[in-house]
Amino acid sequence: GDQELSSLRGRDTHTTDERKITLSANVEFKHEFPQVEESGAEGIGLFRTEFYLLSGGEIPDEQRQYEVYAEAAKCTSPHQAIIRTLDAGGDKLPAEPLPEPEPNPFLGWRGIRVSLARRGMFKEQLRAILRASAHGRIGVMFPLVSGIGELIAAKSALHECMDELDRERIPYDPGIEIGVMIEVPSAAIMADELAKEVDFFSIGTNDLIQYTIAVDRVNPHVAGLYKPTNPAVIRLIKRTVEAANANGIWTGVCGEMASDLNLIPLLIGLGVDELSVGTHQLPKIKKAIRSLSHAACSVMADEALACRFSSEVLELSVDLAKRSY
Ligand code: PEP
Numbered sequence: 001g002d003q004e005l006s007s008l009r010g011r012d013t014h015t016t017d018e019r020k021i022t023l024s025a026n027v028e029f030k031h032e033f034p035q036v037e038e039s040g041a042e043g044i045g046l047f048r049t050e051f052y053l054l055s056g057g058e059i060p061d062e063q064r065q066y067e068v069y070a071e072a073a074k075c076t077s078p079h080q081a082i083i084r085t086l087d088a089g090g091d092k093l094p095a096e097p098l099p100e101p102e103p104n105p106f107l108g109w110r111g112i113r114v115s116l117a118r119r120g121m122f123k124e125q126l127r128a129i130l131r132a133s134a135h136g137r138i139g140v141m142f143p144l145v146s147g148i149g150e151l152i153a154a155k156s157a158l159h160e161c162m163d164e165l166d167r168e169r170i171p172y173d174p175g176i177e178i179g180v181m182i183e184v185p186s187a188a189i190m191a192d193e194l195a196k197e198v199d200f201f202s203i204g205t206n207d208l209i210q211y212t213i214a215v216d217r218v219n220p221h222v223a224g225l226y227k228p229t230n231p232a233v234i235r236l237i238k239r240t241v242e243a244a245n246a247n248g249i250w251t252g253v254c255g256e257m258a259s260d261l262n263l264i265p266l267l268i269g270l271g272v273d274e275l276s277v278g279t280h281q282l283p284k285i286k287k288a289i290r291s292l293s294h295a296a297c298s299v300m301a302d303e304a305l306a307c308r309f310s311s312e313v314l315e316l317s318v319d320l321a322k323r324s325y
């Protein structure tokens with residue numbers, strides 16, 4: 001029951017055969033920071049800053065952003081707080097009023113594309129994140145990257161901010177972890193190249209599923225096609241994990257798939273190192289992971305990778321979930 005779940009708060013997250021999984025929390029607003037620790041999470045795996053940045057009329061300035069990001073770092077200390085740069089557009093608010101509606105918002109003006117085109121705004125956010133890194137363990141990651149060029153451009157903006165802060169003698173953590181969201185199929189396919197540029201991957205399954213199967217994640221008419229267990233999706237996840245392992249970096253999953261109890265055995269079996277989920281779901285996910293054998297998950301995932309149908313993949317994962325919890 002609830003009591004059993006809350007007793008897990010201070011417990012570590014590992015499988016029955018001692019495979020350590022970092023279980024962290026997704027947050028959107030500052031008022032959620034205290035819930036991270038209370039839920040038993042090891043830090044913040046995804047701070048979706050667009051909700052905070054775009055919910056008032058005007059984007060908060062560097063100083064105000066810095067205070068919020070520093071607060072995140074303090075609340076999660078000694079664990080990490082991973083701050084994702086603005087992911088405006090798509091199904092979320094645009095960063096600025098658009099002159100005309102976009103015909104295909106999910107394929108248009110969103111994510112890192114907006115940040116790279118609005119360099120001043122992007123650098124204010126990056127400076128705020130860097131300054132916050134003086135107060136705890138901060139990670140920074142970039143959304144909707146579709147290839148190496150965008151990642152290099154985003155990193156160069158970050159390095160420019162570091163140089164500025166050096167000149168201004170403003171402290172930051174020069175070892176700040178840099179990550180990239182893997183949520184566009186082209187990024188998953190090029191994961192071996194992207195891995196050489198970053199410290200971690202965070203797989204955004206919400207978008208990765210949508211873009212891989214070409215099925216709008218918010219359109220009920222095509223919801224039947226939206227399957228996290230689609231064999232193409234799980235092959236892309238596998239490919240991403242392998243590229244990360246080959247380059248000595250870690251892989252997390254921060255999409256909704258990570259909080260589906262039926263799919264935890266599959267994700268663990270595919271070899272991910274971290275899961276980031278809502279604080280409300282977190283205790284039951286921790287309990288599930290602690291009941292699973294990593295070895296059994298791996299055997300099951302290999303079988304799943306040979307399947308042709310989403311339904312077969314789902315059945316394999318559900319079956320192991322049922323036998324374990
Ligand atoms: C995702 O795409 O899975 C993700 C975590 O990002 P968002 O849902 O904010 O697009």
Ligand code: MG
Pocket residue numbers: 143183204206207
């Ligand atoms: Mg996304």
